[in-house]
Amino acid sequence: MLIKSSKQVSRWRTPKRFPVSRNSGASPASRIEPGVSWPEPEGATRVQRFKVYRHDPESGKNPRIDTYAIDRDKCGPMLLDALIKIKNEIDPTLTFRRSCREGVCGSCAMNIDGTNWLACIRSLDEISEPSTVYPLNNMDVIKDLVGDQTHVLAQYQSITPWLRSKTPAPAGHERLQSPEERKRLDGDYECILCFCCTAGCPSHWWNGDRFLGPAILLQAHRWLVDSRDEATGERLDELEDPFKLYRCHTILNCTRTCPKGLNPGKKIAEIKLMIQQRRS
Amino acid sequence: MTTAKLRPRSPDVQIYKPQLTSVLSIVHRMTGVFLSLGSVLLVAWLVAVVDGGDTYAMVERWLRSWIGLLLLLGWTFALFYHLCNGIRHLAWDLDFGFELRSIYLSGWTVVAASMILTVLTWTLGLAVLE
CATH class of the missing domain: 3.10.20.30 (Beta-grasp domain)
Incomplete structure (x- = not known):
């Protein structure tokens, strides 16, 4: 059926699972x-x-x-x-x-x-x-x-989710943004880090030790497009890695599941495009 | 921290509901693998053409057996599916078609298009063979 919003629950109750046994690949303790x-x-x-x-x-x-x-x-x-x-x-x-x-x-x-x-x-x-x-x-x-979120939160920390700037802060007021610059954060800042997307991403299941997963890459995008951040180049350098970013194969389970209606898959594609575009 | 090692890992693929997003993605991979195997067959067929005579007759006979026809049908579908879904991926790489509605619309379009193209190809192919 056609899904228009992540809120929509599929009317198709079957198939409930992929054709793998319930405990396939599980460690003895799992x-x-x-x-x-x-x-x-x-x-x-x-x-x-x-x-x-x-x-x-x-x-x-x-x-x-x-x-x-x-x-x-x-x-x-x-x-x-x-x-x-x-x-x-x-x-x-x-x-x-x-x-x-x-x-x-x-x-x-x-x-x-x-x-x-x-x-x-x-x-x-x-x-x-x-x-x-x-x-x-x-x-x-x-x-x-x-669930233990230590690993995904460590991955969050690895993308330095804070403002990185070299210029001194302006005296007397904050670092200002125009309404247009602020608008670029829409679709990013609403993320509540619930990890529904990362936990539902098959690439993160297989390569989660090194692949950052949709939630963290959406957060990385949030800092890449922030007009006040001055480390865009360094951030892209850090992400340009076969595992951290490019294990995303655009499966899009992330966009399907986001309870806030955000679009991590699109944001990851935009990061990939930013890396391509700075080469030309 | 010694207890952390004994913690069970929560299930993922064993319980996650199949959706158009994940199913089309895994089918894209499977058709890719299947097509690489098919390229070996294509080379074998070309070798048979060059060799001619008995070799060609043997390969031709095998391809016209029900198992040969079934595999060819599979390869035709795999080719069209991989092609259509590949175009979908190219659009995504250019940041087009990411709204959930577009993802589902393009997904179902790929399913329908690859089936229609397969049926068309076989209708044409069988008509020529008659």
């Missing part, structure tokens, strides 16, 4: 085992079930999939409401990140029904029955739905 089914609510007319990835680091056991069921009539409208309800009323050990509950902080990014999105802005009307909830892909799991 293999997912069957979990438990928690009791269903009594007297409920609208039951919603969730198959949730669980991992307890203190148990010494492998990750498992637990099934929870809630009464839709006694739950808030969003997936995050359901997760909080499960934590409050069924299983207090269920662990996930959350903060703003309105899609501006990026904490509750997770893999919902096979694609990445923020739990706080995913309506329960839009999910499958039963729905699957996993942590963001290809991350070391600290507990349940909480």
Whole structure:
């Protein structure tokens, strides 16, 4: 079907997965085992079930999939409401990140029904029955739905996400921008670093140790087009690398999944063009 | 930090939902590999043409068997798919067609175009053979 906005949930519920076995390529400690089914609510007319990835680091056991069921009539409208309800009323050990509950902080990014999105802005009307909830892909799991972001944040630091300038700051006022110069940051500054895109990028799955991934390259673009930054050449030099930038093969899972409706794929193509254009 | 080593890695390709974006990308790769194998066959066919006679007859017979025809059909589709999607990639390299709607529209166009071109080629080819 035709997708016009990343907000749109595909009406095609199948295929749910690529034809690979559920644990193919997983290290022994990463293999997912069957979990438990928690009791269903009594007297409920609208039951919603969730198959949730669980991992307890203190148990010494492998990750498992637990099934929870809630009464839709006694739950808030969003997936995050359901997760909080499960934590409050069924299983207090269920662990996930959350903060703003309105899609501006990026904490509750997770893999919902096979694609990445923020739990706080995913309506329960839009999910499958039963729905699957996993942590963001290809991350070391600290507990349940909480992935370790140390590596992606180190990659963020590697692109020096701050103003690099040689000229002294003007006296008495900030470094000024014209409205046109400021406009160039549109589509970049809105990124909340939820890592839905990077976690959904196949290139980052295979080469994430060196490929920076869509979120970080979009941030790199943000500093490349900033009129106040004076290190554009150095920044391009640093990015011109077979792995850091050019492992992007324009798959565009990033643009499809961005909960803020941004376009990391386009921004990466613009960085590649900037490198080509400065040669001529 | 010793516990960090024991942490499980969350699943990726095992659970991520196939979408037009990722499916067309992996098919682009697979058709690329398939076409490189086909170029070997093309060379074999050219050698057979040069050698003529029995060699050519043998290759021709093999190509007209059902498995030969099936492979040729596959190579025709692979060629047109890789060509059409390659043009899509060239447009992206020039920063065109990145809106999600354009990505999906051009994607489905590539699927339809490569199928239509394959059918057209075979209709023409079979008509000439008759």
